Amino acid sequence: MHPRSKAVVAVAAATVVVALVAVLVVRGVLWPNRLAAARYEVRGVDVSSYQGAVDWPRLAAQDVDFAYVKATEGSGFVDDTFETNLRGAQEAGVLVGAYHFFSFESPGRAQAEHVIATVPAQDGLLPVAVDVEHYGEFFDDPPDPETIRAELRVLVATLREHYGVDPVIYATQAAYSRYVAGDFRDSPLWIRAVYLPPRVSDGREWTFWQYSHRDRLDGYDGEESFIDMNVFRGDLADLRLLRPGG
Template sequence: MAISLFVAKESNWSLFKEDTKSFPVKGVQVSQEDGYIDWQGIESNQVSFAYIKATEGSNYTDDQFAINWERIQGTSLRRGASHYFSFDSPGATQGIHFNQVVSTQKDDLPPVVIVELYDQYKQNPPKKESVVKELKDFIQVVMDEKGQNLILCVDANVYQKFIKNEFVKSDIWFVDTKNKPSKEEKIPWKFWEYTEEGELSKGNIKQQSLDFVVFNGNKSQFEKFGQ
């Protein structure tokens, strides 16, 4: 019996171990908070891809993005860039900022835009009409530049509030660190982020609390994804 090279804390480990054969394509998500990234070490853990945080809002750039974006090219990992969406600035200007920071190549994965309720918006969510408009503006600006449709990273709450029936052409990166996505939720997810507290066990890996992600498909489908 094969032993998974992934270790996740508490219940997430047993959850992933049970389902690992169903999701052969595994990935991680990183940002400056993870410090120096040993990309060769990550690659040795049978990881196929990595998403690297690039930008947030209209002005912020992740301090480690440029070096991570360059150094990952020394591996076989497919790379993708992510943007943290702000409700406090226009979507179009956020898209312009992302395009200025991120230079893509043919084999890169489609960009991800992370949409979550933060700070005061946890208690007082913004109006749906405003979020949908600004998010569509962001997507259009980035699509016009990069030529790829974007992936929306959301949890069930954000999906139901803002995304459902509004972004039918966008793939979904579903965040649920407690349960496997169920058919009852009827969320057509392409990626599943199942833990934010994962550790990699092989190689010179020092990072703690990495985000672990799986692709909903086989390796052949993943190779074609985003092309």
């Protein structure tokens, strides 16, 4: 075969391989971070109404140790599966906590009061998590960092006072760099890094890592066929110590 023909065949073969890998990643069959995440023994999910009805015993049987379930967003929205998911996870023996999606458009105090009105201060629950990420128009036009930090400080302080522990802060790497880095040191960090292991901009160690947003497990029937997967840095005893009273 002529050298040029060999090169053409090699390029074509490489293109086919890359395309096949891309398809497998899109379908959630392959995921870049799974090997790196496998070194951590405590594994969990986060869910919302997008996963529909969750069969928690079935989910727990797939090596799921903990879960965060969506409770609230902004100062008025409540996820309609929150109470069912919270109760179902507890009954299945899964360590569970609630998460709140932080709005750039609502005062921190109003958001905190909304969380407090929705999420019980219940023994055994993991600390409330606050999800800080860009959304909608704010991807292209992010709000002022100092304004957002000020509202986030109010939210965190109010939740700490009510629940007796610092809330967990979940953030994408971009949102972390803009709104969290260098601050909120007492809050456990939950970082989203779905293609490569986390590289936190201020060198801080993460406590939770969301390593995939396109996994598939058995046990839910919602409009979203994928589920977010996370690991915890530590063992189950360490995870239990995050709860109020340890």
